[in-house]
Amino acid sequence: MARYIAKRLVLLIIIIIFVSIATFFLVHLLPGNPATTILGPNSTPQNVATVNKQLGLNKPLWQQYFIWIGHVFQGNLGQSFTTHQTTTSIIAQSFPIDLELIIFSQIIAFAIAFPMAMAAAKRPNRLFDQASNSTTFAMLALPPFVIAPVLVLIFAVHLHVFPGPASYVPITQDFWSNIHTMLLPSIVLALGSIVVYFRLLRNDLISTLQEDFITMARSKGLTDRRIMWRHALRPSSISLLASAGVTIGSLIAGTFIVELLLQMPGLGYQLISSVNQDDYTVVQGITLFVAVAIVLINFIFDFLFTIVDPRIARE
Amino acid sequence: MSSVITDDLAEIKEEVAADAAADRTTKKKLGVFFWVCASFIVIVALLATFASLLPLPNPNLGNYSSVQNGGPSWSHLLGTDDLYRDILSRLIYGARVSLVVGFGGALIGLVLGGVPAMISAYRRGRVDTVLNTTSYVFLAFPAIVAVIAIVSFWGHTLWKITLIIGIFAAPLIFRVVRASTLSYATRDFVLAAKALGASDTRILTREILPNIMPTVVSFGLIAVATIIVLEGSLAFLGLSVQPPTPSWGNMLNEGSSLLTGAKGQTNPWLVIFPATAMFLLLFCLNVVADKLRAYFDVTEIKL
Amino acid sequence: MSGRRLLEVEDLNVTFATSRGDLRAVQGVSLTLDQGKTLGIVGESGSGKTVLSRAIMGLLPRASTTQTGSVRYDGTEILNAPNADLRKLWSTHIAMVFQDPMTSLNPVQRIGHQITEPLRIHLDVSKSEAKETALSLLMQVGIPSPVERYDAYPGQLSGGMRQRVMIAIALACAPRLLMADEPTTGLDVTVQAQILDLLGQLQHDRDMAMILVTHDLGVVATRTDEIIVMYAGNVVERAPTNVLFKSMAMPYTEALLESMPRIANPSHTRLTAIEGRPPDLLHPPTGCPFAPRCPYAQDKCRSEKPPLLEATPGHSYACWFPLTAGDRRPDPEPSQTVTA
Ligand SMILES: Nc1ncnc2c1ncn2[C@@H]1O[C@H](COP(=O)(O)OP(=O)(O)OP(=O)(O)O)[C@@H](O)[C@H]1O
Ligand code: SF4
Ligand SMILES: [Mg+2]
Numbered sequence: 001m002a003r004y005i006a007k008r009l010v011l012l013i014i015i016i017i018f019v020s021i022a023t024f025f026l027v028h029l030l031p032g033n034p035a036t037t038i039l040g041p042n043s044t045p046q047n048v049a050t051v052n053k054q055l056g057l058n059k060p061l062w063q064q065y066f067i068w069i070g071h072v073f074q075g076n077l078g079q080s081f082t083t084h085q086t087t088t089s090i091i092a093q094s095f096p097i098d099l100e101l102i103i104f105s106q107i108i109a110f111a112i113a114f115p116m117a118m119a120a121a122k123r124p125n126r127l128f129d130q131a132s133n134s135t136t137f138a139m140l141a142l143p144p145f146v147i148a149p150v151l152v153l154i155f156a157v158h159l160h161v162f163p164g165p166a167s168y169v170p171i172t173q174d175f176w177s178n179i180h181t182m183l184l185p186s187i188v189l190a191l192g193s194i195v196v197y198f199r200l201l202r203n204d205l206i207s208t209l210q211e212d213f214i215t216m217a218r219s220k221g222l223t224d225r226r227i228m229w230r231h232a233l234r235p236s237s238i239s240l241l242a243s244a245g246v247t248i249g250s251l252i253a254g255t256f257i258v259e260l261l262l263q264m265p266g267l268g269y270q271l272i273s274s275v276n277q278d279d280y281t282v283v284q285g286i287t288l289f290v291a292v293a294i295v296l297i298n299f300i301f302d303f304l305f306t307i308v309d310p311r312i313a314r315e
Numbered sequence: 316m317s318s319v320i321t322d323d324l325a326e327i328k329e330e331v332a333a334d335a336a337a338d339r340t341t342k343k344k345l346g347v348f349f350w351v352c353a354s355f356i357v358i359v360a361l362l363a364t365f366a367s368l369l370p371l372p373n374p375n376l377g378n379y380s381s382v383q384n385g386g387p388s389w390s391h392l393l394g395t396d397d398l399y400r401d402i403l404s405r406l407i408y409g410a411r412v413s414l415v416v417g418f419g420g421a422l423i424g425l426v427l428g429g430v431p432a433m434i435s436a437y438r439r440g441r442v443d444t445v446l447n448t449t450s451y452v453f454l455a456f457p458a459i460v461a462v463i464a465i466v467s468f469w470g471h472t473l474w475k476i477t478l479i480i481g482i483f484a485a486p487l488i489f490r491v492v493r494a495s496t497l498s499y500a501t502r503d504f505v506l507a508a509k510a511l512g513a514s515d516t517r518i519l520t521r522e523i524l525p526n527i528m529p530t531v532v533s534f535g536l537i538a539v540a541t542i543i544v545l546e547g548s549l550a551f552l553g554l555s556v557q558p559p560t561p562s563w564g565n566m567l568n569e570g571s572s573l574l575t576g577a578k579g580q581t582n583p584w585l586v587i588f589p590a591t592a593m594f595l596l597l598f599c600l601n602v603v604a605d606k607l608r609a610y611f612d613v614t615e616i617k618l
Numbered sequence: 619m620s621g622r623r624l625l626e627v628e629d630l631n632v633t634f635a636t637s638r639g640d641l642r643a644v645q646g647v648s649l650t651l652d653q654g655k656t657l658g659i660v661g662e663s664g665s666g667k668t669v670l671s672r673a674i675m676g677l678l679p680r681a682s683t684t685q686t687g688s689v690r691y692d693g694t695e696i697l698n699a700p701n702a703d704l705r706k707l708w709s710t711h712i713a714m715v716f717q718d719p720m721t722s723l724n725p726v727q728r729i730g731h732q733i734t735e736p737l738r739i740h741l742d743v744s745k746s747e748a749k750e751t752a753l754s755l756l757m758q759v760g761i762p763s764p765v766e767r768y769d770a771y772p773g774q775l776s777g778g779m780r781q782r783v784m785i786a787i788a789l790a791c792a793p794r795l796l797m798a799d800e801p802t803t804g805l806d807v808t809v810q811a812q813i814l815d816l817l818g819q820l821q822h823d824r825d826m827a828m829i830l831v832t833h834d835l836g837v838v839a840t841r842t843d844e845i846i847v848m849y850a851g852n853v854v855e856r857a858p859t860n861v862l863f864k865s866m867a868m869p870y871t872e873a874l875l876e877s878m879p880r881i882a883n884p885s886h887t888r889l890t891a892i893e894g895r896p897p898d899l900l901h902p903p904t905g906c907p908f909a910p911r912c913p914y915a916q917d918k919c920r921s922e923k924p925p926l927l928e929a930t931p932g933h934s935y936a937c938w939f940p941l942t943a944g945d946r947r948p949d950p951e952p953s954q955t956v957t958a
Binding site for chain 1: 448451452454455457458459460461463464465467468469540544545547548550551552553554564567570571574581583586587590593594595596597598600601605
């Protein structure tokens, strides 16, 4: 177990170094002189000097990288040349929105996908199983950027059940209005997760329920409910956890899309506005933050693996 | 002496072929649904390819004598958008982007990921270990973030987007192809061919490739669908091909921004039609991939 | 105390609905078992032993199986009884040791939890009491340093240890009837003997009835009171143990005895010593199911199925030409060649 974690930790560090190098070199994809391109219309000689200092653009590449990474370690991700806000404070303001969306949507997704998968797996190939199986298969073809506008059209524009775009209320301001505005985007994100969780869990549950140790558990006189929750669920959650890496990717893409669609000032919204304003330092900073966050989340899921299924660390 | 081995080889091959044939004739059929979905994809592809030969109005130019944001009518079957442009025409031209990026990206991914995967899995050794670890590293963070970042620094032209997405699809394709090559690399018929002194290239192309083809094709179609989703998301975020060139993603973006506009400015059709088109294309790709996988008995590969 | 009729099975039939047709895995089986006694069920692989024992317990999946006949436990009919009723019997009255210790323990739960679970659920004991009982059970089944094993996962134990854990689980709630389904498959010979001795010992201590399922006549020879021999879902011979070994009537039983495992062929390898294969249960032959492999088979055997008849009190068999009827017995047909 300790060895397994140590191995994963080494991989984690390698990946983070790799991510940071890649993010650093993004600036060099810009055509022309990075400092002037970064600053665009804001390129006063003074600003150019600041950028050059920040990125160390007159030094050899490897030195530039170390200067930059040194700043990053001090929490300095540069600043916006349009609003003069630091990237760190932009992230600090917008990240809670993404976090809330993700947590909220995942609660909805788990609350629906788990019971659904258990009900389907209990009677495989019967009506409920087949219905939910084909529905989720069809929903695989409904990514957030397709389903979100349609749901906004139906529920916000026509039925007025949920508030439309640009009605975001911070949670600190009014808890219930915040929840109300969060509901529609969370449902959009949850739909995608439900499909993935349901399909993985259902398949694994069906094969787990045929295992000898389930018959053994039945012969102990346990209720079906207890067998499902206590004996079948955990050994069936491996694929689910293993898929976290992919899931988190589509989840991030989904949050960006709903934020843009509903004009919620989360990371995605900030990222896209910065791109549109050629505010490259902010783009670079947010990219690094999101990439590292995802890598860390993946690492945590790897660790959860070993708790959920002790077989893994032993292999 | 060599004839004994050739005989053996021939026999093994025959058996494998006979087994496969028996399997196929006894129970398996692709089914009507498969053909319906496959035809849909082909029709979309044909329409997109020959769009300029069709009697369609220019997708990028509005006709100011027609209605703005008009619903479906005889002159504009799917209506018009806020710039008086024909939605049907934009939809058909827009399919080009999805298809080019989808199939092009998957092809690039196959070349960059699939070919090294076959060689690496066949040869094993240190190169394999290094490539394998690299693919893990690449997969540890999602393509979407990387693609957004690169595209916003590098530019939004079609070929750049296709290339970047293709590069980021490569590690995943690498893993799939590597896993399925590994499962054949030590089979009898491969060993027999080796004993006969067949060259590595010959073994890879004649013995292994045909066997991993079903996996590659069915997974490749899933990759196409995934890439189309990625491009669509990019386009929705305004980071794919730039207006006025239509793509389904940027049409959805335009439609969405009109949703809450002032009265007479809203246009639900500009959401409904591209959304439906996208859904149908993705759904058909999934169905075709899924049926092929069932038909060829490709077990789902755990990544 | 001893002598009370615990289990009574009458004309039990189990049919699986498979995609290729009905599969009659158990056909018209009757048996009885008294408190404190041991019944051996012997037969080749695939003869229906596991299906029979699971049907008696009511563990077979309901959806795809049809079960007819009667199974009475302590006078109460339990065949096709609702799961809720069966759950009250499982663990506390009837418990089962499963065939494969490698797959029958939950891989992601600690041993201790798996033993205390039935205790906590059925006997309403406190956590600490349950742990105490579990530790003493682990001790009884001969697990060294039970305190450490208590927190182990199944993957950390050897096959023999796992089988001992399974026995501990089965015995946790002190059942009156223990079904041991090939409790020693896959274990090496010395461990097999240890486990079987352990079972015998525990059974004796607790005055428990036991059904011991095996494909090895040698195993049941010294450890059972009565033996049932199964072939292709049918009981083909049934007798008290001493009677069976004294006057064996079925050629199949004889073949089983002759194929008894030797050192070179330890019993955990599946029985292959009898030439030929058991019949296809989807399309059973019309006559005696053993006829294609029986060295004494006559035309009658191939056309008419011999009924299971009681020849002497307690001894029944299904054979037209039993071994016991020395003079009536025809000469074996010229040696059969092995067909691949
Ligand atoms: N769930 C099921 N569905 C269909 N057929 C089954 C099922 N379970 C068992 N069978 C069939 O019933 C027959 C008897 O199987 P069973 O497991 O009882 O044999 P066994 O005597 O226990 O053999 P072994 O010594 O290998 O354990 C076999 O032919 C088997 O294929
Ligand atoms: S009935 Fe005939 S075939 Fe069957 S066991 Fe007896 S002698 Fe053999
Ligand atoms: Mg069995």
